[in-house]
Amino acid sequence: MKTYGVSRSTTASPAAVWSVWSDPNNWSHWNSGIASARVDGPIAEGTLGTMTTSRGSSHDVTFHGVIAGRGFSMSMNGPPLSNLTFSCEITPAGSGSTISQHVAFTGPLGFLFGAMMGNEMAKHFIPVLDDLAKTAEGAQALNGL
Numbered sequence: 001m002k003t004y005g006v007s008r009s010t011t012a013s014p015a016a017v018w019s020v021w022s023d024p025n026n027w028s029h030w031n032s033g034i035a036s037a038r039v040d041g042p043i044a045e046g047t048l049g050t051m052t053t054s055r056g057s058s059h060d061v062t063f064h065g066v067i068a069g070r071g072f073s074m075s076m077n078g079p080p081l082s083n084l085t086f087s088c089e090i091t092p093a094g095s096g097s098t099i100s101q102h103v104a105f106t107g108p109l110g111f112l113f114g115a116m117m118g119n120e121m122a123k124h125f126i127p128v129l130d131d132l133a134k135t136a137e138g139a140q141a142l143n144g145l
Helices: 014-021 024-029 110-143
Strands: 003-010 034-039 048-053 058-067 071-077 083-093 096-106
Touching: 003 083, 003 110, 014 083, 014 096, 014 110, 024 034, 024 048, 034 058, 096 110
Parallel strands: none
Antiparallel strands: 003 096, 034 048, 048 058, 058 071, 071 083, 083 096
């Protein structure tokens, strides 16, 4: 399965990044692409939630592959006959971290929508990761994470 994504370095520790990224109820505070997100409880295997984008589309999401401090995946319905899975990863790197976000398209028409939209979607991850890094670096400075 082909994925589309980007990575970047941050001086924030994996713990600082995780403290921000693992709290979907506050994503809209630092991610301009998210108008709101609601998850009942901490993210864990099978946790359900709802996310509304800044463009106004609302999606039911399911979390899976959650490894505390390292990352998670989140799946939702995509364009017709396709699903999207976003993978969010934190890798320790020296005194900081490398953070990555990728998307994969699955389903009967996933290959088509991936080819049409995947690279463009990945470009939108650049400011998301920049804002995540900035927020995590601030949390680390404030809380000593």
